[in-house]
Amino acid sequence: MADTLTREIDEPVAPAAPALVRRERRTPMTYVLRLVAAAYLFFLVAWPVSLVATNTFDDGLGSIRALLEDPDVVVALQLSAYVAFFSVVINTVFGVGMSLLLVRYEFPGKRVLNALLDLPLSVSPIVVGLSLVLVYGGREGWLGPTFASWGFDVIFSAPGIIMATTFVALPLMIRELVPVLEEIGIEQEQAAESLGASAAQRFWRITLPSIKWGIVYGVVLTLARSLGEFGAVKVVSGNVLGQTRTATLVVEEKYLNFDQQGAYATAFLLAMVSVACIVVVAIIRPKNHA
């Protein structure tokens, strides 16, 4: 094919992020606001959390070691990880589907669905737990006895804990993905379609890579929320030592039994996982996806 462009078209390339724009003039108000923000965060978040860490390491690594040598605690940590894993997987798959549904399609009842999705954030987790017992409870629930007759217990066993955790963490993925999907629009997918891509190819090659960072953030939030879930889990788990007691329940148990050191150590482990997730994402996330 011939050379059709006789000379390079002279057009400025979109400039990179403007280099260090000078901030507005600093006034005394700037410092007052900074002080207020710093104090607020310090007294509400930083100080209490750091005290958990210092209390954990009062006698060096002893309390952590003691914790990991207690088989019941190890089972609880494993259960928490197991529950969090399934909650993340389920919420990711349904979260992506629901977000696509909410952003791309118009249907009757869309506003109601949208409002319902915020319910798990607005009701107390205790209510979530109790409502699940009402439906799936082995003796009195609506569906529970039927399941129980098939030899499948929901309440007071792992499925119930997973359901409660998934319920509580449900909106996080969706609320993370909806704005991302709205921003990317559908033109890229239409372009892919006109280039011959099937629906599956469009999803895997265009949609998924475009919302990748939304999903990563959604996973981190869901994971953190799932590991930390307490109220709903307390109601549905039955809190059986070494079987259905999760890490958060261990913290409460140890605290009530005056094993403060153990409680702080477990709390510290839980907090560390969440902090680690957020730090890792902050590091690997490319700069232009601010």
Add this chain to the structure above:
Amino acid sequence: MSIEVSGLNKSFGDFVALQDVSVSLPTGQLTALLGPSGGGKSTLLRIIAGLDKADTGSVTIEGTDATHLPAQKRNVGFVFQHYAVFKHMTVAKNVAFGLEIRKRPKAEIAERVDELLRLVHLSQFAHRLPSQLSGGQRQRMALARALAVEPSVLLLDEPFGALDAKVRKELRDWLRRLHDDVHVTTVFVTHDQEEALEVADEIVVINEGRVEQVGTPDQLYDEPANDFVMSFLGEVTHLAGTAVRPHDIDVATAPLLAGAVEGTVSRMLRVGFEVRLTVLTVGGEEVSVVLTRTHARSLGLEVGATVWLTVTAGATVVPAMRPSLAG
């Protein structure tokens, strides 16, 4: 005929976007769909591409009935106004997309991508991300991406609409030359009559969901089917019940010709070599007249002067049927 559209109707709720549209677009030509914004031209293009569905009517592409064919099976290249680049892929990957979907051998894909990037002058940007390109470069990349799959028709939806005036003009010339080399049947949507007149072999004028006229740029300009086409393709004024171009009016300072309309010069504006007059006729019409500066000077025109206006012999005139569009 490469694209055959017949009896197309499309509504969005109460809004009628297309109303019984039938048009044939010839093979190998560069056709413009021209019309004001919201007139339905983009909808027509999207229906041809399969990105929108018509309520009724049929679309045939290269002899195949495509009415119910999904976009992915129509083998059309589509270029969007806002580029629709795949942001997470490099320029080369963007261009290779359609070929990878078609599972072509790697070596062949690499060769074809190379060739296309040379064609659109982006070879040195092959490994950049689209965010590092300018608007014009992105649109050229989008064009290469659409051409990669060797589409039977290439559809461009206001391809240069988002670019600034200078780049738009250069890319428009470039598109014309590219088409002369590649010869793929091309249809582009534009609301810019200058763009259509300059680039297209054939123009379809669309307004309010209907086709107003189909023809070559010369036909449209010289023999407009109606007042709307005439006024859309250039300035129009009204004199004695007819629509006429302002430069096709003769001005005389004495009633020499029968049928000349008497009026008073109410405004006079000099822009470069031309003089624009507004003449208030005795019948109450406001007529715009354009003449050269030399001509105006030789007539000794000034504001308040009495003049007699006639339509130049051989000028394009259309009866003014739609007073609402007078302008």
